[in-house]
Amino acid sequence: MNRNNIIADVLLEHNEIIPVLNRFGIRLGVGDKTILELCDEHSLNPDFILAILNVYLDENYLPEASLSLFDAESIADYFQSTVESYIHELIPNIGKHLNAFIAISAPGNEELGMLNNLFVKFKDKMTEHLQNQTLFDDDFPYELLHDLKNILIRHLSKELNQNLLYAIIFSVHSFEKDLTIHNRLREKILRPKLNELDSTGIRHLHHAITGEHAQQHPAQHAHQLTNREEEILRLIVRGYLNKEIAEKLHISHNTVLTHRKNIISKTGIKTVSGLTFYAIRRGLISM
Structure with a gap:
C-alpha cells in the first residue's frame, strides 16, 4: 500500500482496517480521497499511517526503513x-x-x-x-x-x-x-x-503511554483545571479520541496531548472512568 492509494478501494477489500483508521480520527465517508489527501486533511504523518496499515495487513511487512520518519x-x-x-x-x-x-x-x-x-x-x-x-x-x-x-x-x-x-x-x-x-x-x-532512543527518550515514551508522570507531581493534583482543560475533559469522558478533539476544537494534536497530560497531572486520575467520576463530582458534566 502507498500514499496514492484511494482509501475507499482499500477499505472495500479490507474492512478490518476501519477501526484502525478510526483510531486516527478518520471516519467512513472518505469519498475518493487518497491516503495522502486524508493524512493532510487530518494533520497526520502519512509514513506512520502507512507503516501501521501495512504491518496490519501483511504479517511479513518490515517497516524498518520508515521508522526514523515518525516520532x-x-x-x-x-x-x-x-x-x-x-x-x-x-x-x-x-x-x-x-x-x-x-x-x-x-x-x-x-x-x-x-x-x-x-x-x-x-x-x-x-x-x-x-x-x-x-x-x-x-x-x-x-x-x-x-x-x-x-x-x-x-x-x-x-x-x-x-x-x-x-x-x-x-x-x-x-x-x-x-x-x-x-x-x-x-x-x-x-x-x-x-x-x-536513548534512556531519556525511552522514559519520555514510557510516560507518554502510561501517564506515570502524573504521579511525579502530587502537589499539582489539587490545581484547578483551566477552561480549556475542562472543555477537553468533557470531550474525553464523552468518548472522543485525541484526533477528534483536535479537529472539534481546531487545535493541534500535540496541544490536545499537552492538555490531556496536564489534566492527568492535576487530577491524579488516568482512566476515562475515573475522569468521568471526577467530572461529575465537579459538576462539569451531568449524570
Missing part, C-alpha cells in the same frame, strides 16, 4: 488510542451482541446466565490488563477470547438463535484478530523504535 509520541498516541478503543468500543460491542442474544433467545436460561457471567469475568480481566499494562509487557491474553469463542461454537444448545450467535462469534473473532495484530505492531514498530 515516538505518535507511536505512544496510537497505542493509547488502541487501548481506549478496546475498552470503550470493541469489548462493549461483544457485550451488546451477547445481551441481545440472551434477551431474544431465553432471558431466564441458566446456561446463558453462566455464559454471561463468563463474559463479565473476561471483560473485567481484559479491561484490568489493558488499563495496567505498559505496552512493553507480554502479549495480550487473547487466549481468553479463544476460549469464549470455543464455548459459543461447541457447547451451546442448537435451539438458540443462530444469527445472533454468529454476530457474537464474529465480534469476538474481530477483537481476537485485532489483538493479534496489535501484538505484531508492537513487535515491529514499538520495540524497534525503542532501540533508536
